[in-house]
Amino acid sequence: MLTKRQNLLETIQGGHPDRYVNCHEAFAFIIDPILTHIGGFAYTMKPGETVMNQWGVTVTFPKGCAGPLPIHSNGLAALKDITKWRETVRAPRIVYPPEVWATAKAQADAVDRKEQFVAAFMAPGIFEKINYLMGMEPAMVAFYEEPEAMHELFDFMADWELAYAKELMKYIKPDLVFHHDDFGTQYSSFFSPEMFQEFFVPVYKKVYGYFKEQGCLIVHHSDSYVANLIPSMIEMGIDIHQGTIHTNNLPELVKTYGGQISFMGGIDNSIVDREDWTHESIAAQIKKVCDEIPPKYFLPCTSMGGPDCSYPGVYDAVCEEIEKYNKKRFSLT
Template sequence: MTARENILMAYHHQEPLWVPSQILDQDTCLPSCVPEGPDGFGITTDIFGISWTLEPGMEGPMVTIGTQRLKDICDWKENISFPDPASYSWEQGAAKDTAYWDRVNKISSVIIVNGLFEQLHAMTGMEDALCYLISEEEEVFSLLEAIANYRIQEIQYIARYYHPDKIQFHDDYGSNDRMLMSVSTWRKLIKPHLSKIVKAVHDCGMLYEHHSCGYIAPLIEDFIEIGFDALNPLQLTNHPYELKKKYYKQLCFVGGFDNQGKLDKTNASYQERAEEIRFRITQMAPGGSWIAHPTMIDPSISEPLIDVLYEYNMPLWKKAGYNPPPKPSALKKTVYAAADSKEEV
């Protein structure tokens, strides 16, 4: 049994022999040849004409204040040009991005940020996007369809050149304690296009993992219906333990840690983080279909995670006859932070 085989058991809704983790058992990248989002620190404009701001210390890039790529959604066909993914340097990008991947012992994952709703509000601004969901349903539907078709082309090129096990697709639908839109609106305007994207990922022989922050618990059964293999980060507002108990045979859960209250708390100590990680592993791991992954941005969370995983898994490794690699001696930037700042992971 390799770590790759073990983590794949979780993705296939089975109980692994030990607790898998994306930090230890997965190689990840954002495709560097795709000219979307920020191009390093400062203010830059991407291929869609969206202006992005990223400065050292920011947790992630933001659309530049005072800019708005699309001022009227009814004019999107005249104002938005979708690039041709065939023009991207896929071969060179894949060679660079996957050079360090260990395809024998780890799974591989390519991240696609700015999914359907995220790409919409990056173009229009959040306030207008939320208003358009109510006032301009037909225009929203047609723009999201165009975004989905573009993303599907991108997915097909990723499959051809990167050959990953998994696509991680980002699209947030919730605030901290409620959804950003009604469930009926999500089902009418987003679900049909997202369903096509999931199908495209599966048609290419890859797993589909969806990243969605905030409160999205009302959508779990829809996610299962359209074929999600896995879901992260499962913030506590969703009551992840209850969701896992109910749906673990249909969906792999990735995360479920108390990031807001403990792991990402200002000046959180190593001990506080280790206690939270140990508690969630003990709670979430039994029964399988779960992967320990508590961090997206701050690499320092990885240190207590790795320590607790080695502590928890040691007797399980011995039972399975698995000889784990030595604990990593140095923490690396997360793939998100490294890609945004143009630093090496």
């Protein structure tokens, strides 16, 4: 039986996987001190908290919500004028002494890299950071009204992420990078393919290109419609698109692009992650998706950007039901 790491590689390389990859089982996530010091993210906040993170963004985590949200109302937007971003945006600290990295390094050193990938976790992404600073509507308008300033801010964010990447390689040497940046809604991308190519591809090729030079796999999370952006995402260097929801027509994506990129999803949180969830409803969704799509280039997974869920027990139940499905379909013992 292949290890979790080997099975994932066989899956994305079009080899001979002996079962479906089970959600995030092959990833040993490491939450690094740069991310934790910035603050204002799901892994650093508790429901009910409101904080200002190191980007100057006010972030709140309402009770009952899946995660924290930036606040832009009542004059709280950190960046109010895109043309003045140079005077306004102050990037968080990146360089910390080795002792600050001690816990993350020890966690990475403890991972059996034959069994799992040491996975760096980077969030929010380049566009999401700008959205956090400005708000969604002003950010979208800026693409049209102030494209030069937007290009400059994108380049600034990419250079910051590149410096961040070098610290990750210095201390934890990840095998894989799990990077967030949501590119659309459930039914449409935020950007035309032409706009996406102009603004996103150059900066992501810079960041992902560095990681790939270091031998890392790239897993990009966007739980949205991205079918029209896949050619550009391939050009960026993405190995696995995580969060592929049903509106993308997953079987067609695998058929069309398998061998160039793999897809991790098909079990939408909007479908299974409900207050009234049951093992039976989750098993039915897994069977529906996996009966239609063979394991090459497809990794069944919930669409949330990590091993988590909105309603307690859902993620574990999904993993249990995929394991049951694997045992039945592949005669595993």
